[in-house]
Amino acid sequence: MDPSRLPPGQYLVKNFPVLHLGPVPPFDPGTWDLRVEGEVGNPLRLSRAELLALPRVARKSDFHCVTGWTRLDNAWEGVFFRTVADLARPRPGASSVTIEAEAGYLTSLPLEDLLREDVLLAYRLDGKDLAPEHGWPLRLVVPHKYSYKAAKWVRLIRFTQEQEPGYWEQRGYSSSADPWKEERYA
Ligand SMILES: Nc1nc2c(c(=O)[nH]1)N[C@H]1C(S)=C(S)[C@@H](COP(=O)(O)O)O[C@H]1N2
Ligand SMILES: [Mo]
Numbered sequence: 001m002d003p004s005r006l007p008p009g010q011y012l013v014k015n016f017p018v019l020h021l022g023p024v025p026p027f028d029p030g031t032w033d034l035r036v037e038g039e040v041g042n043p044l045r046l047s048r049a050e051l052l053a054l055p056r057v058a059r060k061s062d063f064h065c066v067t068g069w070t071r072l073d074n075a076w077e078g079v080f081f082r083t084v085a086d087l088a089r090p091r092p093g094a095s096s097v098t099i100e101a102e103a104g105y106l107t108s109l110p111l112e113d114l115l116r117e118d119v120l121l122a123y124r125l126d127g128k129d130l131a132p133e134h135g136w137p138l139r140l141v142v143p144h145k146y147s148y149k150a151a152k153w154v155r156l157i158r159f160t161q162e163q164e165p166g167y168w169e170q171r172g173y174s175s176s177a178d179p180w181k182e183e184r185y186a
Pocket of ligand 1: 064148
């Protein structure tokens with residue numbers, strides 16, 4: 001392992017730990033949707049079939065939990081966040097995005113962080129459908145941030161003018177969350 005791939009204060013794990021609040025939410029393919037709202041010209045409500053019809057991309061990236069573990073080379077498949085954003089047509093003032101998951105978990109990022117080529121709305125990992133406990137049917141992957149930004153069970157993407165604090169960001173964790181600068185706490 002190239003030690004330069006480990007951000008400061010992180011240690012390597014080979015397994016993929018499961019970390020979240022509350023129970024794994026149930027998934028009903030008949031009623032599931034992904035909504036895109038807020039400061040957009042074209043609000044969206046995508047069914048699972050519509051989401052799967054968007055161009056599928058694959059990206060390998062590393063995953064850094066703020067509690068200290070890092071898992072390297074996760075092979076994600078899904079759609080670029082950018083693909084969904086382009087469809088929704090963010091308004092000029094839409095500089096931030098709030099991501100809402102099942103059961104009230106939320107996080108937020110500046111839009112420019114989400115437009116990177118390794119930021120995915122992912123539904124597969126390491127050649128298999130995502131496991132329920134890892135976010136099935138859809139999770140966000142933001143490799144250049146601590147993984148509390150990587151919301152599992154995503155249901156709503158809301159474009160905003162101001163960045164709204166997420167679940168952990170309201171509880172003392174960093175809003176910018178850059179693991180390379182060790183931005184763990186606000
Ligand atoms: N919906 C939801 N997403 C979440 C969380 C959560 O509690 N709820 N925890 C976050 C945290 S802190 C981490 S480290 C990763 C863990 O992802 P994993 O369980 O797939 O390893 O999920 C993130 N996404
Ligand atoms: Mo985490």
